Amino acid sequence: MPNPSLPAYLQAIKKVFIDPELPSDNPIVQRVKKNLPTATLLKGQDPKNLSSSEPVLLLKKFKGKFLRFCPGTRFYNCCGYKIIHFGENCPLDCSYCILQAYFQDKILKIWGNIEDLFLELDKTLKANPKMRYRTGTGEFTDSLVLEPLTGYAHKLLAFLQDYPNIKIELKSKVVDLSWAKNLKRIDHVLPAWSLNSPKIVDTEEKLSASLEERLKAAQTCVQWGTKVALHFDPLIYYPGWEKGYQRIVEMIFDYLQAKDIAYLSLGSFRGMPDLFQKIAQNHPQSKYIYEEYVPGLDGKLRLFLPLRLKLFSFLIKALKKGGLDRQIYYCMESNMVWEKTLGYTPARLGGLDKHLENLAFA
Numbered sequence: 212m213p214n215p216s217l218p219a220y221l222q223a224i225k226k227v228f229i230d231p232e233l234p235s236d237n238p239i240v241q242r243v244k245k246n247l248p249t250a251t252l253l254k255g256q257d258p259k260n261l262s263s264s265e266p267v268l269l270l271k272k273f274k275g276k277f278l279r280f281c282p283g284t285r286f287y288n289c290c291g292y293k294i295i296h297f298g299e300n301c302p303l304d305c306s307y308c309i310l311q312a313y314f315q316d317k318i319l320k321i322w323g324n325i326e327d328l329f330l331e332l333d334k335t336l337k338a339n340p341k342m343r344y345r346t347g348t349g350e351f352t353d354s355l356v357l358e359p360l361t362g363y364a365h366k367l368l369a370f371l372q373d374y375p376n377i378k379i380e381l382k383s384k385v386v387d388l389s390w391a392k393n394l395k396r397i398d399h400v401l402p403a404w405s406l407n408s409p410k411i412v413d414t415e416e417k418l419s420a421s422l423e424e425r426l427k428a429a430q431t432c433v434q435w436g437t438k439v440a441l442h443f444d445p446l447i448y449y450p451g452w453e454k455g456y457q458r459i460v461e462m463i464f465d466y467l468q469a470k471d472i473a474y475l476s477l478g479s480f481r482g483m484p485d486l487f488q489k490i491a492q493n494h495p496q497s498k499y500i501y502e503e504y505v506p507g508l509d510g511k512l513r514l515f516l517p518l519r520l521k522l523f524s525f526l527i528k529a530l531k532k533g534g535l536d537r538q539i540y541y542c543m544e545s546n547m548v549w550e551k552t553l554g555y556t557p558a559r560l561g562g563l564d565k566h567l568e569n570l571a572f573a
């Protein structure tokens with residue numbers, strides 16, 4: 212019997228590939244075995260040899276650097292976020308997901324050697340005690356989507372409880388607050404949810420938690436004493452976008468007050484041309500890719516500037532009405548867009564990375 216407490220997209224995993232370099236008493240391997248009791252465990256086999264596209268999980272010994280800079284670009288204002296790299300790919304299958312163009316395969320991967328991650332973090336954080344690390348796990352996968360299988364976030368947060376100079380953002384589109392269980396403090400955590408208009412959630416996300424569930428979970432975290440982060444990325448231009456984005460902004464303030472939100476990012480849908488091709492191939496019902504997109508300085512296609520400015524200005528006006536102000540920032544936009552829509556550039560905030568660091572650690 213598959214584990215009925217798991218969401219269907221995790222129950223669907225029938226094969227778990229285990230790197231032979233991971234010892235059999237590895238805590239992640241043990242936990243996955245326990246939570247997927249009927250899955251076939253394949254040690255030492257390569258999932259790339261699979262002929263079908265069935266969902267599988269690979270538990271791997273990772274040999275690279277776990278803590279790394281977010282892959283920003285020198286052409287636009289980058290926020291200086293540091294990634295805790297713990298796995299790749301995501302089963303939620305949002306139509307716009309950049310990962311479909313980023314990785315060559317769709318195999319869910321988790322780095323099982325969590326003790327090596329801890330060693331690296333310990334060394335880095337202790338070597339630079341005066342430096343503040345604004346980090347997050349939700350760059351190459353959703354921070355929490357595999358949490359019911361692995362308990363990774365909980366282990367990481369429990370380990371980091373004694374380090375004062377790190378903040379860990381958990382960015383997600385699911386609701387799983389089990390990471391908070393038995394922690395002696397949670398002020399090193401910044402729970403974060405990505406939001407979109409109800410219409411985009413219905414048509415382009417499909418497997419994510421509802422907006423109400425995400426906002427209710429954010430409210431719970433605030434009641435526990437943390438701030439939360441919110442992300443509108445990607446904002447999508449579609450017929451009727453004003454109504455949809457107006458609605459989600461109203462919903463935010465039904466559940467949260469401006470002071471509960473550490474920061475909120477805005478980013479319009481963008482990507483290299485191959486992302487557009489992947490979306491056309493994998494999600495033929497998605498029509499937003501046929502709007503007007505033009506190449507930016509980094510080669511990515513972005514929504515035609517006047518439309519982008521319209522979208523951003525609309526959101527900013529609605530968010531400011533709810534009391535947000537300097538918490539609003541752009542992911543990968545130019546000084547010109549900042550100036551035209553917010554009236555200032557990141558330099559006025561002392562630099563975007565410093566500004567967000569201050570907000571995260573406030």
Ligand code: SF4
Nearest residue numbers: 301303304305308353
């Ligand atoms: S939740 Fe994020 S990582 Fe997962 S499929 Fe959607 S966009 Fe991609």
